[in-house]
Amino acid sequence: xxxxxxxxSATTSTRCSHHDSIxxxxxxxxxxxxxxxxxxxxxxxITKFPLHSFNLQPxxxxxxxxxxTVTFSLPTANPERVNPTDKAPKWxxxxxxxxxxxxxxxxxxxxxxxxxxxILMGILVEGTNRASKLLRGNGFTLVKVREEAIKLIxxxxxxxxxxxxxxxxxxxxxxxDWAVDQKLKSGDDGEITTxxxxxxxxxxxxxxxxxxxxxLGFNDQLAQQLQSLISKPGFVED
Numbered sequence: 001x002x003x004x005x006x007x008x009s010a011t012t013s014t015r016c017s018h019h020d021s022i023x024x025x026x027x028x029x030x031x032x033x034x035x036x037x038x039x040x041x042x043x044x045x046i047t048k049f050p051l052h053s054f055n056l057q058p059x060x061x062x063x064x065x066x067x068x069t070v071t072f073s074l075p076t077a078n079p080e081r082v083n084p085t086d087k088a089p090k091w092x093x094x095x096x097x098x099x100x101x102x103x104x105x106x107x108x109x110x111x112x113x114x115x116x117x118x119i120l121m122g123i124l125v126e127g128t129n130r131a132s133k134l135l136r137g138n139g140f141t142l143v144k145v146r147e148e149a150i151k152l153i154x155x156x157x158x159x160x161x162x163x164x165x166x167x168x169x170x171x172x173x174x175x176x177d178w179a180v181d182q183k184l185k186s187g188d189d190g191e192i193t194t195x196x197x198x199x200x201x202x203x204x205x206x207x208x209x210x211x212x213x214x215x216l217g218f219n220d221q222l223a224q225q226l227q228s229l230i231s232k233p234g235f236v237e238d
Contacts, residue, residue, distance in 0.1 A: 074099055074176055089183045092191040092237040094129040099176075099197070101125040106166045109149065110156030115169040116201045116209025117149040129194035129237060134226060140216055148212040171207035175200035186231065193237040195230045199223060 074091050091099075102122025106114045123132050124142045150156075168176070179196035201209040202223050229235065 087189065089180065089190075089192050092193045094126055094237050095192055095194045095197055098122045098126040098129065098132075098194045103165055105146075107162040107164075109146070110158060110160050110162055111153065111166060112160070112162060113169045114166045114172055115153075116172050116175055116204055116207040117145070117153070117212055118166075119172055119175060119197065119201055120209045120212060121145050121149070123194050123198055126194065130229070131194040131198040131226065134222065135198075135218070138217055138222065140218075144216055145212055148215055149208060152208045152211060169207075171204040171209070175204050175207075175209070178203045182230075188233060188235070190235055191237065193230065193235070195226050195237075199226060199230075 074096065099119065099122055102118040102120075102125075103114050105121040105125065106118040109118075111118065121142060123129065124135060124140060124145060126132060175197070178200035179192050182196055182199070183190075183192045201207070202213060202218070204210050
């Protein structure tokens with residue numbers, strides 16, 4: 001105990017003389033601004049220690065954000081389908097946004113690809129298009145479509161990180177191409193809309209999107225109703 005006391009006294013005196021020399025030689029030394037606090041204990045005696053500055057900013061966990069990148073065109077398997085002398089039809093902004101939201105839904109569910117089920121969810125997420133209004137008017141919700149998608153595809157692997165743009169499945173690419181072809185056949189100069197996109201999903205009978213739509217009550221009668229609407233000259237997306 002005596003040796004501990006002597007060591008503490010020697011250390012304290014050395015530290016004090018060191019601070020005195022700094023004070024005399026450099027009055028602006030930052031070391032002079034360090035305060036000391038006394039910690040008293042019946043076992044340790046009195047010990048002086050410097051109070052160092054700490055970073056008081058909260059340590060927030062880093063989270064992986066998910067965002068959708070919106071492009072100005074949608075992928076097609078056959079760009080040559082459009083005659084070079086003809087004006088290529090353009091996708092509506094709501095159609096493009098619906099596709100981007102579909103990619104985002106695929107990433108949220110940890111899917112490795114963007115399928116027809118993801119496109120269907122994207123149409124519902126966009127929410128303001130004619131196809132979405134038709135679906136919601138017939139009992140479709142995003143939650144229901146998600147549940148059916150998981151039943152068909154399986155529960156996601158939560159340790160898997162989807163790419164920013166999950167590649168299209170073959171059925172999803174065919175759905176996009178169907179929408180483009182239908183617009184070309186119409187001979188109208190208008191845009192390719194989400195209604196074309198939804199009917200493209202419905203055209204793929206073996207795909208998850210078609211099966212989900214059929215399970216939730218979509219049928220050929222509703223498809224024909226939508227087809228008649230988009231076939232009118234000058235049809236535009238609401």
